[in-house]
Amino acid sequence: MNPAQVRYLIFFQYIGTKYRGVVRLRPNESCLGVQNYLEQAAQKLRPINTIKFFISSRTDSGVHALCNSAHVDVQRAEGKPPFTEEILVTALNHHLKPEPIRVLKALRVADDFHAQYRAQSRTYVYRVVTGCHYSLLPVFDRSLCWAVGEGSLNISAMQEAAQYLLGTHDFSAYRSLSSDAIFKSPIKTLDQLDITPASGHMSHHLPYNDLQFWELTFRSKSFLYRQVRRMTGALVAVGQGRIEACHVKEVLETRDPTVLSKYAIVAPPDGLFLKHVAYDETDLKTDENLTIS
Template sequence: MHNRSRYLIFFQYIGTKYCGAVRSPPHQLNKTGIQNHIEDAIKKLRPVDPVLSTISSRTDTGVHALSNSAHFDLQRRNDMPPFPEDILVNALNFHLKTEEIRITRAYRVPHNFHARYCAQSRTYVYRIALGVNNRFLLPVTEQNLCWCLRNTELDVGAMREAAALLVGLHDFSSFRAVSSDMPFKNPVKMLNVASIQPSCSFMQTHFCREIPILELTFKSPSFLYKQVRRMTGALVAVGLGRISVPQMKEILEAKDSLVYPQGLAAPAHGLFLTRVDYKKTDLQISPETSEEQLVSTGTSED
């Protein structure tokens, strides 16, 4: 039908009370997925057919996103024209109401566009608060949004040396979760960025005590299940002197998830998906109906 449109939406959420980005199974009643709520909001727009969305990045329970993405097809009733992008954003946010989920942008895209397979890269940031015994000592703006370490200092130099070992094309089997439900996914990944930098935050400017925040940034076309949290946990162990840089290399080169030290993975609540990038040419419907645009979750162009 001429008025059926495919949309790409970007959305953000605080993942604390959700079971992850994708929809929850029918038998799970205590927590729902972000996808459940987005599809419920789309349903309230009264489309001709039921709408199923496709999420680009499957974040885990408790993980947050400053920008995830999804696509879906929508046909309005009574042969009405497609929703303009800004109207769609406002309508979905209205129906999401008090959920900690917000649609930030929407784009009409070609009918063969796929939010997951067209993504060129994904960027995650892991936040660590130093010198804090537990999250209840953080300001309310930061609770459940970073990993609290009682240590006031980490050997950042050693962490950066270890992080450099991870950059490039590697078999990351050692950093794949043992309980992964995707055992046949190719473990060879290209990690473009693994950086460690101090963060300047609203909290540090206005809170009554200074709390250093470290941000670990990872960028890759795709990641294995819990790969970022396991890499983060290992790098923190290096910073604490529990693992040496040569031992980090041995873990990587072992290509075996059972070699990864038990209990070392970082908790979910410090992790943010911050960018999903696409080629501008993949987003063009036609020269007549769409201008060239680079859609990404940030302001820089990679």
């Protein structure tokens, strides 16, 4: 009798600065993806199957995750019971040291569950800071935010511009020009776009009284490649007075991704965090009688 194979949904976080994104790269690359390290850690648990993580949400080089997710199948040798959720988390974190990657939670799910396709929404947060040049940014916040300059931002103008992006639109003008982007539908629904004050990680303990942190929160079922970074760049340009709020709508209506470069730069990866991947609660309920194969 073959031992059971169990599927787990894994929630994990990472600081993306040293990685070439989240997805697996060839082992001979000089810089790997987060997935490489997750799979290496899981393979050290000595499963009898080849480990593969199916990532729910791709992130680029330098982009971080407060909580990303993936599913993985683990098959143990005959006579050994499946890992409990708690033991799996502890064991993976042990083998991930010293990488800035941490498994937050594991849930046993049905064997037809798919982390990417069952996701109901994805929430990203982009952190910007005003009040200093990047070279003077506190070391605790470097690579974790975008220093947009010494001047303040016109937040009310940014919030006005944000209203034009909410709802269902053809976001072609805010997608990347990369060759693979054209194969995905540009029609997306942006359910949330908030701009709220925030704080630095450690800056309030230091003599940086002029720093002002802001968080731009975006939520949608899915996003186009670099859509969040391009929208952020446009909104910051509005906040700096380089363009009017209405220009954000005008760019959107062109459906031309080349137009945006005339108005704004693409926000760098440093300040972008995948915050949350949401699922239907019925997919996440642990059933002791769950059939596994």
